[in-house]
Amino acid sequence: MEEYIKQALEIVKAQAGVRNMTEEEITSMVKSLADQLKGLVEGEQSEVSREEQKPAVDPKKAIREKSIICLECGKAFKVLTKKHLKTHGLTPQEYKEKWGYKKKQSLIAKSLARERRKKMREMKLWTKRKLGS
Numbered sequence: 001m002e003e004y005i006k007q008a009l010e011i012v013k014a015q016a017g018v019r020n021m022t023e024e025e026i027t028s029m030v031k032s033l034a035d036q037l038k039g040l041v042e043g044e045q046s047e048v049s050r051e052e053q054k055p056a057v058d059p060k061k062a063i064r065e066k067s068i069i070c071l072e073c074g075k076a077f078k079v080l081t082k083k084h085l086k087t088h089g090l091t092p093q094e095y096k097e098k099w100g101y102k103k104k105q106s107l108i109a110k111s112l113a114r115e116r117r118k119k120m121r122e123m124k125l126w127t128k129r130k131l132g133s
C-alpha cells in the first residue's frame with residue numbers, strides 16, 4: 001500500500017476513535033486525506049528535482065549591462081522574450097518565480113532597461129508639458 005494511504009488511514013482511525021463516524025464518512029475522509037498527502041509527497045518531489053536543476057549562470061549575475069542570460073539554456077539575449085521562455089515551457093512569471101527574481105524584474109539587459117526608463121521619463125515629462133500648456 002502507498003505510504004500516504006497508510007498515513008491517511010492512521011489519521012482517520014484516530015478520528016473515528018474519538019467520534020462516531022459512518023462508513024461513508026470514513027471512506028471519504030480517507031480519500032480526501034490520501035489525496036492531500038499524495039499532493040504533499042509529489043510536491044516535495046518536484047521541489048527536489050527543481051533544486052537539482054542548476055541555472056546556466058548565477059541568477060544574480062544573469063542580467064548584465066548589454067545582455068541577459070537565459071538560465072534555462074545559457075544563451076545571451078538583449079530581451080528574454082515570452083516566446084523564448086515558451087520553448088522551455090515557462091511563462092515569464094514562472095521563470096521569475098523559478099529563479100527567484102522579483103515579480104517586477106524586467107527580463108532585459110541593464111542598459112536597455114535604463115534606456116526604457118529614460119524614455120518613460122521623457123514621455124511623462126512630455127505629457128506633463130502637454131497637459132500644462
Ligand SMILES: [Zn+2]
Pocket residue numbers: 070071072073074075084088
Ligand atoms: Zn533559453
